[in-house]
Amino acid sequence: MRGYSIRRLRALTGVALTLTGSYVLVSSVPPQQSVDRATKGYMLTPAESVGHYRKFSEHLQDLSTRECEGAPSNADCYVGRTEVGRPVREEAIGVEEPAVAQAQYQYGRRTLLVDGLWGAIADPATALENLFRAIDDGDQAFSGELVGSRVRFTPAGTDGVLMECQDADLKRMGSVKTRSPPAIRVPICVLADYSIVAAVAVADSHQIRNGSPGLTRSEVADLAADLYTSSRTKYWHGVCTWLYCNGKRNEQPYDY
Secondary structure (H helix, E strand, C coil): CCCCCCCCCCCCCCCCCEEECCEEEECCCCCHHHCCHHHCCEEECCCCEECCEEEEEEEEEECCCCCCCCCCCHHHHHHHHHCCCCCHHHHHHCCEEEEEEEEEEEECCEEEEEEEEEEECCCHHHHHHHHHHHHHHCCCCEEEEEEEEEEECCCCCCCCCEEEEEEEEEEEECCEECCCCCCEEEEEEEEECCCEEEEEEEEEHHHHHHCCCCCCHHHHHHHHHHHHHHHEEECCCCCCCCCEECCEECCCCCCC
16 A cells, blocks of 8 residues: 555646536546535444445554654653654545555445545645546555546535546455456445545445446446545544554554
8 A cells, every 4th residue: 555656636627517406517637626624523433234234344544643642651652653654645646644545345236335535625626626537546445547537426414625536447445356358337336524534435246246237327426425434534533443542552442
């Protein structure tokens, strides 16, 4: 996951809007002023379920130094948080003092993957754009190529949040690997606010075996909205949910 570099952002050349049902096709990221500043100060703590999907694996890791102030040993805390170097990949996406929040969920033959970051995000629109670029570069929990146009969605519960979805030809999605060739085409939805940027996708085993259709972009957008509304937690100092907390290793496991 290290050694990450984002491709140079292509210049935006305006916005083309096409109304289609309940969503809007766009050729650039939404305006930043549509993001509610009240979204500052939240964590992404993956809920036990998203819709009918039940969580079966999780990876949470705080790469920041936010909990070091007031810790029993500030020096030990800073060493623990910085021993692998600065979180270059996460900071390049646009998240300061970042924490990683990844989870996989299962429902029947389908697997839902969440690949998210939380921290301080100065520009949610840029973070959303950069996360899509990182997915296209294969530097996330996804490996594949983005195809087609992006679609902006605003499901219930996401007022004041940016969300866009785009199809991708995936070769890998977390623990799910496709037969190569071909890749499977699935929608990926990325949402962003002033604290959280996260990607959500669903792979269906029938797609991998015989190329049958998977979920639509609208269906994945609804799941992403469910994740967002059920997995946001207000941050407070000393929350101790991550790998290092208050200057010492947190004994509560974060992988299972």
